Amino acid sequence: MHAAWVRVVPGVIQRLFFAVAIAIFVWFLPAYADARTVVVGVYENAPKIFTGDDGRPAGIFIDMIQHIAKKEGWTLKYVPGTWAEGLERLARGEIDLMPDVAYTPERAMRFSFHSVPALSSWYQIYAPRGSAINSILDLNNKRILVLDGSVQQQALARLSASFGLQCTFIAVADYAAMFRAAARGDADGAVTNRFYGLRHAKMYGLEATAVVFEPSDLYFAGRKYVSSALHAAIDTHLAAMRTDHQSVYYRSLKRWSSEEMRYVIPEWLKMAGLLAGIVLVMSIAGSVVLKRQVNARTRELTLVNQEMERRIIERTAELAEAKERAEEADRIKSAFLATMSHELRTPLNSIIGFTGIILQGLAGPLNEEQSKQMGMVRSSARHLLSLINDVLDISKIEAGQLTLNAEPYDVRAVVEKAVAAMRPLAEKKGLALSLFVDPAVGEAHGDQRRVEQVLLNLISNAVKYSERGAVTVSVSEQHGYVPHGEGATRSTEALRLSVADTGIGIRPDDMATLFQPFRQIDSGLTRKTDGTGLGLAICRRLAGLMGGEIVAESEFGRGSVFTFIVPRDVKERS
């Protein structure tokens, strides 16, 4: 029963249970040893009694005695050995009970027996299939395997003798060895009890013969004079069990007498099976879960994908729209600039024009004050015009509408022209304006008007921001210049046009915003420096368009050096 119960319990719990059971067992051992320890002999005679695969005694007798022990509160102790050893131990008083003992008058002399038989059995001869042993007479001149020292041997000997048969008996230690030998053909037949035969014959390729003899009742044999109390308890329980068809007795019989070839699965295999089962279930569950997750994830990803696609399409549309808007804005800006340029110049045209006419005296003579005031009008109008021109210039550059001519020009001539244009103002301020041109400079190719515009701006600034000292313009070659601006990567021959002044200089903080539009720095001389605030921004952009750059260096309070670097060969830009 215990074994049956164990079978249905999963491995881990089983182990745990054993551990706990053993612990409890060890703990209570002394107490129960005092109460009643019954020592039971065990030998190999499956299925009646044998050592199970787990090393623990099993079988019909064990089921019975365990049931009884449980009811009686006995502690069972097993002593394994052979059948003969078991009987010997019982005789010597080393064990209390020897199961599976048939009653014989001789045995009754040595051992005690209870009254209710535990099992009823008989002997039967098993032979290899097709042995043609159909009756006791067929045993003549046959070699028959018998269990050493057993009742059957004597019985069969008597039986064969009574029929006048000549049989050779081969004694073997246990039934398993006997059946193996029979299966090998070492003998013609083997005698076992019906339980063993029923259970094992097929396994060895043997079959039951019609030779049945010596029906016997089997008991738990006890020690003479000592085991009466034990036997009384055994009788009580056996009697009860034999009347109850649901009892351990019948269940055990049914379980152990099954003719079906019972293949006992080894414990490790069960464990492995269980484990494999668990693993399988887990992996199936796992794969199901995984599949679901994968599906869910796939769905998620599909959704994400769709969402992304949607967003990309949306974004693309947005970008296209934004681009269109930007382009539209550009067109509007250009149109606005053109219109503004026209609208601003139209009135300015008449202001400057009529002022000029009046100042020329074409419309009649002017007195001194009138001349002075008309001069101021003209000056303001011209400043306004330069503002408009600068705004237009920078707008053209930023709208990509500025064109560059490409013609050969004489560098010295261009520089000299710019210097000459600024000389009156410099002289007026008492500044020395000097020019140094490296004779190697020679001719260059590009938009001379734009080069001049940049240079004029730089010289004009230098003069504007210097109160004393000198403005020095120097022109030299720069070899191996890596151009800035659009598409220029190779080093090239360039020109350096430097304008150095001894003016107010630029604070380091202002250097960063120097080239930004409308960032006329706070010079402290605001009244005197009436620029548009666009000059340097335009210069830098123009220089960039030409593949060059403008580099500013300054020491605040000491002066500045602006260097315009322009490639010798600037491509046309339209």
Added chain:
Amino acid sequence: MKRTILLIEDNEQNRYLTTYLLRNKGYDVVSADDGHAGIARAEEGGVDLILLDIQLPVMDGYAVAARLREGPATSRIPIVAVTSYAMAGDREKALASGCNGYIEKPINPETFVSEVERYFLNSGTAERT
């Protein structure tokens, strides 16, 4: 014989200014304040040079120049664009539409007339003939 200059200009002050400067130098000036009137006047004959504003209502200067170039009576009259347009390609556009020259506004009253004079047919300095 006095030369006659046709001025096509929509802004009254500028029309007055230009007329004043040219008359001051002894030219006959006739004017029109839009393209159609200008073309009509040019077709009447007796015009030696046309000063053409580009930014005109209804029909812009480029179209006026093109029409003048097509008309048999006007195709040989020098046309000088006077414009405050200063965007990229404006000059090229003006020349492409049939103008002989291009003067940017605002004009310089001291040099304006001499600039215009370069474009008379017999002056030999026209950008385009």
